[in-house]
Amino acid sequence: MHLPEGRRAGPSRMNILHYWRAMWGIIGRELWRFVTQRERFISALVRPLVWLFVFAAGFRATLGLAITPPYETYILYEVYITPGLCGMIQLFNGMQSSLSMVYDREMGSMRILMVCPLPRWFLLLSKLLAGTAVSILQVYVFLAIAWFYDIKAPWQGYLWVLPALMLAGLMLGALGLLLSSFIKQLENFAGVMNFVIFPMFFMSTALYPLWKLKESSALLYNLAKYDPFSQAIELIRFALYGQFNQPAFIYTLAAFIVFMTAAIIGYNPSKGMMSKKGGG
Amino acid sequence: MKPSIALSVEDLSFSYGGKKALDRVSFKIQSGDCTLLLGPNGAGKSTLFSLITRLYDTRDGRIELCGFDIKRQTRKALAKLGVVFQQTTLDMDLTVMQNLRYHTALHGMGRKLAAQRIQQELERLNMYERRFEKIRQLNGGHRRRVEIARALLHKPSVLLLDEPTVGLDVPSRLAIVEYVHQLAIDEKLAVLWASHLIDEIYPDDHLIVLHKGRIKASGTVDEVLKISNTVMIKDAFYTLTQGDQA
Incomplete structure (x- = not known):
């Protein structure tokens, strides 16, 4: 080991370029990890594909679907469930990101991110964007496979759905971030699965339309109606058919702002949970 | 040229709920100084590091890195800081x-x-x-x-190392200890090194002995020996931490 000449002044001027490089550093790292972790890539696709090929095929005969917007004709159950499964990919991805945040915090690598000279809200937002980028990649691969299974949206729909996926991914990722600020240990993550992911998924319009739920239970109908995941799915569903669902957009956007603000507070050392649990 | 204060900690206290982890801790480290923070497990070393790195909020007391207040000028202060955590963060x-x-x-x-x-x-x-x-x-x-x-x-001005040699074999440990000491001298880097290994101390080092959240002694090796009224640093550490395990 040998030492060179003296050191110069530090390089970091807090400018836009710094933010830009840091954000792409975080996104690039996340994408690289996702692409190189082949098992993660495959398992992220297997789940929705099993639902599409097995669950939807089985339920096709028992579930009659009336014509409801954005559909203009009778559709197969597989067609109905596809936007829900896109949402499912993003929901699980958001929770996976949350899990990796808890893991990173336990393992210590989260500390490196938190001690870099950028505002914490920006670092969290970059993490969120990285997770959303990964989830969008997964959704498009899923939609491509569904296309070969003859589940086809209008070609413009594949473009319109991009901003919808972006917002839905951000909202679900922000929820994951928020949860990760409360989870003390990795072992507690099973609780999140049981108390957040499953209720959120099953009490939504991912698998059955609202009017079907109303027939069964008014309470369930109301829970599903105000479930942010339902709104995100409806946003995706309409966008996939080239339509803009304004109420779903506003609701999803509002949910994103609420979750993100709470997550930022949760990760703020002076206000949040970080100092209370001794995490990094 | 007069060395400048790279890290300043003043009247720093911190509690986990009702349990006090740090109690009115104060010290300063100059550029080019290698300061070893010695203390048994639970002395408050990691808490101190978490406060300096702003992972925890400074509620009582003040921390400055190269003149920047970690609470009010967080980004400028953190830009001056390089950290090696106890756990691998790669x-x-x-x-x-x-x-x-x-x-x-x-x-x-x-x-x-x-x-x-x-x-x-x-x-x-x-x-x-x-x-x-x-x-x-x-x-x-x-x-x-x-x-x-x-x-x-x-190119930080302050380097924090939280027990970086734990779990390493002797040659690796000695190489890192020597490298960091040389780095402090050659590059005028202020080093704060948390450790509980006495053999990592060099004669020119500054020492801070932390025990149960309080500084029991600080200064050069000779000064700490004088305070503890001992001749060996091992004995000084034992005396100052009232017999607790190193």
């Missing part, structure tokens, strides 16, 4: 190069500058040849070298 599935590039991106460095700095830091730690190896393939000593290289990439 991404095991990425290569040495990818891990370091990630760090340079977080510090806003462009590709060219980042490549130069990475080469410089890895070469001086004899790790440049291994830059394309995944962290998982490296042994503990080499991982630590990568972490030290990473902490220095953005």
